Amino acid sequence: MKFCSGCASPLLYQVPEGDNRERACCPSCGAIHYVNPKIVVGTIPTFGNKVLLCKRAIEPRYGFWTLPAGFMELNETTHAGALRETWEEAGAKATLGPLFTMFDVIRAEQVHLFFRAQMDAPEFSAGVESLDVKLFAEEEIPWDELAFKTVSKTLTLFFEDRRQGQFTLHTGDVYDHTDWPLDSFKA
Amino acid sequence: MKFCSGCASPLLYQVPEGDNRERACCPSCGAIHYVNPKIVVGTIPTFGNKVLLCKRAIEPRYGFWTLPAGFMELNETTHAGALRETWEEAGAKATLGPLFTMFDVIRAEQVHLFFRAQMDAPEFSAGVESLDVKLFAEEEIPWDELAFKTVSKTLTLFFEDRRQGQFTLHTGDVYDHTDWPLDSFKA
Numbered sequence: 001m002k003f004c005s006g007c008a009s010p011l012l013y014q015v016p017e018g019d020n021r022e023r024a025c026c027p028s029c030g031a032i033h034y035v036n037p038k039i040v041v042g043t044i045p046t047f048g049n050k051v052l053l054c055k056r057a058i059e060p061r062y063g064f065w066t067l068p069a070g071f072m073e074l075n076e077t078t079h080a081g082a083l084r085e086t087w088e089e090a091g092a093k094a095t096l097g098p099l100f101t102m103f104d105v106i107r108a109e110q111v112h113l114f115f116r117a118q119m120d121a122p123e124f125s126a127g128v129e130s131l132d133v134k135l136f137a138e139e140e141i142p143w144d145e146l147a148f149k150t151v152s153k154t155l156t157l158f159f160e161d162r163r164q165g166q167f168t169l170h171t172g173d174v175y176d177h178t179d180w181p182l183d184s185f186k187a
Numbered sequence: 188m189k190f191c192s193g194c195a196s197p198l199l200y201q202v203p204e205g206d207n208r209e210r211a212c213c214p215s216c217g218a219i220h221y222v223n224p225k226i227v228v229g230t231i232p233t234f235g236n237k238v239l240l241c242k243r244a245i246e247p248r249y250g251f252w253t254l255p256a257g258f259m260e261l262n263e264t265t266h267a268g269a270l271r272e273t274w275e276e277a278g279a280k281a282t283l284g285p286l287f288t289m290f291d292v293i294r295a296e297q298v299h300l301f302f303r304a305q306m307d308a309p310e311f312s313a314g315v316e317s318l319d320v321k322l323f324a325e326e327e328i329p330w331d332e333l334a335f336k337t338v339s340k341t342l343t344l345f346f347e348d349r350r351q352g353q354f355t356l357h358t359g360d361v362y363d364h365t366d367w368p369l370d371s372f373k374a
Binding site for chain 1: 188189190191192193194195198205208211220221222223224225226258259260261262263264265266284285286289291293296298315348349351352353354355356358359360365367369371372373374
């Protein structure tokens with residue numbers, strides 16, 4: 001960020017009064033241009049014991065498999081965004097379940113949210129950002145061809161929790177996350 | 188947003204190729220300037236049966252009470268951000284618990300995350316953004332002087348869940364949220 005998006009003046013990086021971090025400040029109009037992490041919303045769409053994955057038709061990670069997910073837009077909820085991505089990338093309608101993982105990807109300046117979701121029918125089709133879409137049983141998951149760490153971690157935890165008969169919530173840094181067993185929800 | 192932050196050219200609002208939404212596009216350098224919701228992170232800090240609130244020393248809602256919370260920064264996790272805000276605004280150290288509410292505030296283009304948190308000791312002090320900080324029992328909560336809808340909703344659900352002996356997760360639009368009872372976590 002070099003120029004003020006409000007008045008086109010060159011920006012200065014300095015700590016604004018009352019703040020403790022360097023920000024992009026406009027010496028001309030006084031605007032402070034904050035940059036914050038972006039939210040990626042997606043689902044773990046299931047039909048029976050299978051999970052729906054998309055083969056990416058776009059960079060980064062062209063040709064690798066992913067859960068349907070993408071940037072949350074303005075004027076939508078996290079729930080609506082997750083279902084929108086499931087429809088846009090995988091052509092699948094689903095009923096949303098609870099949040100399953102919320103992972104920080106600090107290097108990418110993103111927070112990834114994955115909700116469980118039950119597909120209404122085994123119907124799906126590749127959207128413009130997907131080369132292919134397919135239902136995978138656990139033993140069929142292409143672990144070596146998954147696009148992102150948040151996806152492989154979410155799938156690993158999903159199958160682990162499912163085997164234990166109980167899903168819970170997993171949050172924090174994707175490289176060092178925290179599991180919240182159902183005990184943590186006791187008052 | 189009127190000018191490109193990369194090259195200072197006037198921006199055009201149009202739908203980029205392969206997209207389906209209008210974005211701020213730079214006809215000169217080709218940059219597309221996406222705008223997405225921002226994350227606000229905070230805690231429900233408790234000591235015994237009391238909850239810690241801060242009286243705001245800044246606008247919006249100067250003089251109203253709030254849970255400690257603020258914009259998530261780059262280079263931090265949601266967990267670290269929530270505890271940072273608890274320290275900065277309320278001078279309190281706490282041990283983080285699970286995510287309790289994740290509310291969309293569509294009009295403000297924000298998603299608010301509140302984690303439960305247990306204070307290590309009944310020690311706190313007003314940070315520069317707070318006029319006062321105080322522990323409140325449920326019957327002492329200044330309901331008519333709370334700063335934000337996400338705060339009043341989070342506190343209401345917190346006391347409801349606590350009475351039932353079981354906390355769960357509450358997500359979605361703050362005006363029309365979804366509760367996820369522990370049953371939803373069954374595989």
